[in-house]
Amino acid sequence: MIDEILARYPAMAEAASAEATSGWFRAAGLPDAHRRHRSFKFQPSIDREVIDRFRDHYLSGIGIELTDYAIGKAEILKAQPFQKFAYGKLIFNQGYSDQLQAEFDAVFSKLDPAQIPLFLHAVEDVIDCGGAKGVCTAEGRLIVCSRFSIRMAVRAVRTMSMLQTLDQMPGTLLELGGGFGKTLADLMIWSAAETAIYVDMPLNMALAARYLDIVFPGRVRLVWSDEDRVQDGKINILAPWLLAEKMDRSVDVMVNFLSLQHMQTESQAYYFDTLVRGRTRHLYHENRLAPRDDTEGPLRATPFRTEGEILASRVVDVPWFMNAKGDAVQNEALAIWSELIRY
Numbered sequence: 001m002i003d004e005i006l007a008r009y010p011a012m013a014e015a016a017s018a019e020a021t022s023g024w025f026r027a028a029g030l031p032d033a034h035r036r037h038r039s040f041k042f043q044p045s046i047d048r049e050v051i052d053r054f055r056d057h058y059l060s061g062i063g064i065e066l067t068d069y070a071i072g073k074a075e076i077l078k079a080q081p082f083q084k085f086a087y088g089k090l091i092f093n094q095g096y097s098d099q100l101q102a103e104f105d106a107v108f109s110k111l112d113p114a115q116i117p118l119f120l121h122a123v124e125d126v127i128d129c130g131g132a133k134g135v136c137t138a139e140g141r142l143i144v145c146s147r148f149s150i151r152m153a154v155r156a157v158r159t160m161s162m163l164q165t166l167d168q169m170p171g172t173l174l175e176l177g178g179g180f181g182k183t184l185a186d187l188m189i190w191s192a193a194e195t196a197i198y199v200d201m202p203l204n205m206a207l208a209a210r211y212l213d214i215v216f217p218g219r220v221r222l223v224w225s226d227e228d229r230v231q232d233g234k235i236n237i238l239a240p241w242l243l244a245e246k247m248d249r250s251v252d253v254m255v256n257f258l259s260l261q262h263m264q265t266e267s268q269a270y271y272f273d274t275l276v277r278g279r280t281r282h283l284y285h286e287n288r289l290a291p292r293d294d295t296e297g298p299l300r301a302t303p304f305r306t307e308g309e310i311l312a313s314r315v316v317d318v319p320w321f322m323n324a325k326g327d328a329v330q331n332e333a334l335a336i337w338s339e340l341i342r343y
């Protein structure tokens with residue numbers, strides 16, 4: 001699959017750039033300040049090394065937060081696009097290991113016994129797929145994990161407990177803005193979904209195709225051009241500008257994490273029209289409902305929320321920031337909400 005991804009990436013990225021002004025991205029609505037971020041997502045070509053070990057490289061905003069790297073903030077802030085950070089597959093550093101184990105224990109001790117199997121599965125990080133990892137112990141096992149995978153495992157547990165409130169587990173699962181595919185992979189296994197559809201920006205489509213092919217060998221399909229089609233029983237990596245012609249089936253559950261919140265109003269509307277209206281039964285999302293700046297559409301007022309029945313809604317995180325006096329304060333207005341919506 002990596003050879004197919006590499007061979008097809010340049011044509012896909014070229015099509016993405018040609019379509020970047022349409023609803024899915026609306027480049028014209030974004031200020032120049034977004035240019036650096038955009039240059040990552042629309043790379044005209046990509047190296048094998050970057051695709052293969054993307055979490056060893058500075059790529060900006062593919063779901064990996066600064067704190068996940070066992071390196072200093074100053075170092076990452078001056079990183080060049082696609083720069084490689086040199087460390088081995090596992091970090092044997094006492095400080096890092098102790099911190100990782102403390103974070104692991106803090107969340108593990110709060111789990112219900114029924115949640116432990118999913119947590120232990122989702123917290124395990126793929127050793128061959130880049131990124132800083134350490135080893136934790138729990139229940140007599142050694143577990144290769146990372147600060148990132150601990151956060152993702154907590155989220156997978158939260159998501160599955162929401163999905164378990166539905167009458168039926170999803171047969172078809174769709175993720176919009178799925179980063180490099182970690183959450184989709186975990187949910188595929190635990191919900192036993194047969195068919196998956198993943199939609200994101202060009203760089204992410206390549207990285208997710210690679211990651212998902214490692215986790216589910218032989219099941220990934222690239223739906224990147226006119227000749228491709230979405231297939232049952234596969235993990236379909238579907239290009240956003242092709243949705244109107246390729247999105248031909250109903251979806252039991254769509255998920256979106258920290259992604260709709262970043263989009264412009266027009267892009268939110270584009271994705272509602274092409275992915276949800278008349279097609280999707282449930283949406284589970286975790287996002288800010290209020291915009292952080294004027295490039296973001298207010299999710300609170302979109303059809304995602306106004307055209308569905310909100311079955312569950314609660315705050316799962318409230319961000320901290322430094323005020324003028326240097327005190328750390330929380331900003332309730334920018335809280336992240338966890339919501340389950342039925343259409």
Ligand SMILES: C[S@@+](CC[C@H](N)C(=O)[O-])C[C@H]1O[C@@H](n2cnc3c(N)ncnc32)[C@H](O)[C@@H]1O
Nearest residue numbers: 024025063177178179200201204257258259267
């Ligand atoms: C902050 S990241 C979150 C990634 C992942 N969902 C997670 O929680 O770890 C935002 C994601 O939304 C995607 N995204 C942002 N704007 C998008 C758009 N207009 N169309 C498709 N995906 C978009 C980004 O590429 C990225 O994967």
